[in-house]
Amino acid sequence: MIRNVIVAMSGGVDSAMTALLLKNKDVRLLQAQDSNKDQTFFLSQIPQQTLRRCMFPLGNYLKNHVKVMAMQAGLCQIARKKESMGICFVGKREFQDFISEYIADKPGNYIDLDSGLQIGKHDGIHKRTIGQRCKIAGALKPYYVFNKDQESNTITVVGGTTHSALYTDFLITRKIHWISEEPCELRWNNGVLNCNFRFQHRHPLIACRVYKMSNDRLFIRLDAPLRAITKGQYAVLYSGEECLGSSMITYAGPSYFALGRNCTDYIRWHNLIASNKV
Incomplete structure (x- = not known):
């Protein structure tokens, strides 16, 4: 697994030797141990050749553990520093x-x-x-x-x-960028990939079914409706802890309102998942 390889590299294994071992083998992008600090959503378009040259030495650590390590190393000022919030170049403005x-x-x-x-x-x-x-x-x-x-x-x-017009469980994307190779399920005729979906950072993963359309576009059917999926955002796919890749959303809908469907139970269930009560 790529995280294990990266930790080994940061732990003293010769980088040139590791690079040689990975030269003819795709590497995978895995979610970080600290789910609150996981950056795979933003790295979901990373090219394979670039990923092979990356190291993530903190991938196996929680944020509070890193702060303890910093304190032990005498970096007390850094360990106590407040985290930046929001968009840094916007500042305190609306x-x-x-x-x-x-x-x-x-x-x-x-x-x-x-x-x-x-x-x-x-x-x-x-x-x-x-x-x-x-x-x-x-x-x-x-x-x-x-x-x-x-x-x-x-x-x-x-x-x-919670108006039903804001919810849908259908979307279509452009041709997707696979970080590693395309999953074998989609290489078969009429193949279906069962995986997980996210379109916003840190939102709970939702199970979905992915179908390949013409021009390598993807049709994604979610197991539950999500709120405010928007054209131009990115659909990021996961299988277990692996980030498979992502693609820009070109169409979201029809909404539950347009279909005359009620999504109240789904909303209640999704809110429970988001609050870690189930």
Whole structure:
């Protein structure tokens, strides 16, 4: 396993010899021991040749263990340093204020999906993301972004964070980048790959079935609906602790609202998983 190889390399094994052993063999990217610090989601597009030259000496350690090691090594100031949160180059500003420095505001309308009525004004679709809560003056309930239409400059919203329009269990991606080789299940005619899916860092993994379409695109069917899957995000696939690779999402839907389906039980179950209560 790549993590074992990397730990061996960092533990004193000659790197040139290790590189020679790996020269004609694909290596795999495994999740870190500390799930809160795992970076495989962001490394899911790493080329095989680059991965072979990488070392992750902290892959087998929890963050608190690393801090203890730092203290023992006399690096007390570093061990006590607070972790950086958010996007470092944005700083303490609101993200909407930051993005307005680069993209001019363009006011438009908020449209309620259920009634079809205009219920407010926004100052630019670039300031809102799918699933985000909107501040709409005079609204009697919280509204969340369902869709953004660049041509009409409108944002369609739904009432309530668990509105079924925000949930789907279907998505299509571009041709995927496999970190190692393509799983053998997809090489067969009409093959199906059973694995796990994530589209946001640190979100719980969801079981899914993956089908290969024309032009090597992927059709992914989730075992449970997820909220606010958005075109342009990345579908990252896992098998056990291995990160298989990822691909950009080109289509998400139809929503449970469009299909007339209820997702209340799924939402309750997903929330329990996310809170580690099951």
